[in-house]
Amino acid sequence: MTVGALAYHERTAHSPRSVREGGHGLNFDNKPTPYKEYTALPARPLADRIRPPQQPALAAVAEPTPDGDPSRERRPTRETLTSLCYYAAGITKVIDRRGRSLRFRAASTTGALYHVDLYVVCNDLEGSDSGGLDAGVYHFDPRTLSLDVLREGDYRGVLANASADEGVADAPLSFVATSTWWRNAWKYGDRTFRHAFWDSGTTLANLLAVAHALDYRADIVTGFADRPVADLLGIDPEREAPLELVPIGAGDLAPESERAVEPIDPDTAPLSPTEKRFPLIHEAWSAGALESGSDAEAWRTSTPAGPVGTRDPGDGERVALEPVDSETASSRPLHRTIRRRGSCREYDREPISLRKLSTVLDRAVRGVPMDVRRGAEQRADPDASGGPARREDEPPLSFVDPYLIVNGVDGLESGTYHYHPAAGELERLRAGEYRREAGHLALDQQLGADAAVCVYFLTDLEAVVDALGDRGYRVAQLEAALTAGRLYLATYAHRDLGGTGLTFYDGVVTDFFAPQAAGQTPMFLYTMGRPA
Known part of the structure; x- marks a missing residue:
């Protein structure tokens, strides 16, 4: 079964x-x-x-x-x-x-x-x-x-x-x-x-x-x-x-x-x-299992060339990010960042800077080098080298959309946003402070309410499964989680920032980001701010 x-x-x-x-x-x-x-x-x-x-x-x-x-x-x-x-x-x-x-x-x-x-x-x-x-x-x-x-x-x-x-x-x-x-x-x-x-x-x-x-x-x-x-x-x-x-x-x-x-x-x-034992876990895993290498190759090469499960930009006001360049950015080495990384247990409500938020998003949300993306590129460009590099006209993310609740960023109006990483822009969905709602969405955890920014990754799961079968569920979850893992590293590269992942009320999140996120479901929630 x-x-x-x-x-x-x-x-x-x-x-x-x-x-x-x-x-x-x-x-x-x-x-x-x-x-x-x-x-x-x-x-x-x-x-x-x-x-x-x-x-x-x-x-x-x-x-x-x-x-x-x-x-x-x-x-x-x-x-x-x-x-x-x-x-x-x-x-x-x-x-x-x-x-x-x-x-x-x-x-x-x-x-x-x-x-x-x-x-x-x-x-x-x-x-x-x-x-x-x-x-x-x-x-x-x-x-x-x-x-x-x-x-x-x-x-x-x-x-x-x-x-x-x-x-x-x-x-x-x-x-x-x-x-x-x-x-x-x-x-x-x-x-x-x-x-x-x-x-x-x-x-x-x-x-x-x-x-x-x-x-x-x-x-x-x-x-x-x-x-x-x-x-x-x-x-x-x-x-x-x-x-x-x-x-x-x-x-x-x-x-x-x-x-x-x-x-x-x-x-x-x-x-x-x-x-x-939890039979439902194994049943869900079995639903996406592949039998042979030829099945794996056929599955990989069936991936559509464009994004799946994401939403096109709307007509909301755009706010350009302001990431710092490589000369100005934090030079904290990767090994020290990994050793410093934690999971923040309490945030101070002091705001973070737009420039640091911009830099974290710019560096972390650039796509995941996965075989399914590579297969789509090779069909779109027969001369592609066969490696995991992304074509310039391909979107950074293939299966998930980042949505933000901003409650504490200097230089950025509080509200909800849809992040478009290829353009380096935030599309404003609604203005206003949403701390109470942010805490409720995050399973009524205070961390969600106190965070400067909550980053949700959502996908149209029906579209993903229709295109990639049940194994596509793994891909969408992984793209969201690996991008969040990079957000962790980019956050902790800054001395005064902290972050953590939280769980959430699935359907309530979808409703909150509607109508832009209608038909999408959350895959991952990452929060960031100033550690208390």
């Missing part, structure tokens, strides 16, 4: 009534561990030294590819892999509170439950003083900054066959992001399938920024045969499922791999005393 994307989204929508009647207490004695722990696998330490990406964070998040060159052929090393793992999913902050140590990861995730894991499939990687890394399939363990060895040998061909993607085929290493459902569903129940893409999106925003800062090609592959990838990792999609592939760099083609891999089922430590 499967539940389609539209039905799943509707069944997991928040409304004031559903939240009021659906609340349940949390059993902290049964809270799952935020780590996946293999009990009998060998491990390989990563490099002794973490190479910090020195490029300014604002530059790293703004680059869809290194120097705009999608064909750069650089081979990542063991040291590269160490930096990528650490700054995407490593433990970057430890805070002692009330007698216990709280370990925070590099990227924000819902409830700090860290249900997204990274796996690595690689060829032999060279190293420096600490030596190289043999070809294999590995699981990244953030507790020890090491790799659990799942398979020895070059299995990149399995990913290449599953995706039918040239970038995966010649990448020396690829990441696979997964979600272990129970680690998030303990608190959020069936909404975890949404959170899988929210949280992998923020994680991959870090991963892409670090890869590009270190001058490696990297983009995201959303179209692949799911079962072969799950089998390669030795995971059961009813419990843990693959979400995205991220090829890094370029080099020799992966070896041919026509036969199915030998099954593995390595033992892992229990996540909690009682692990519960």
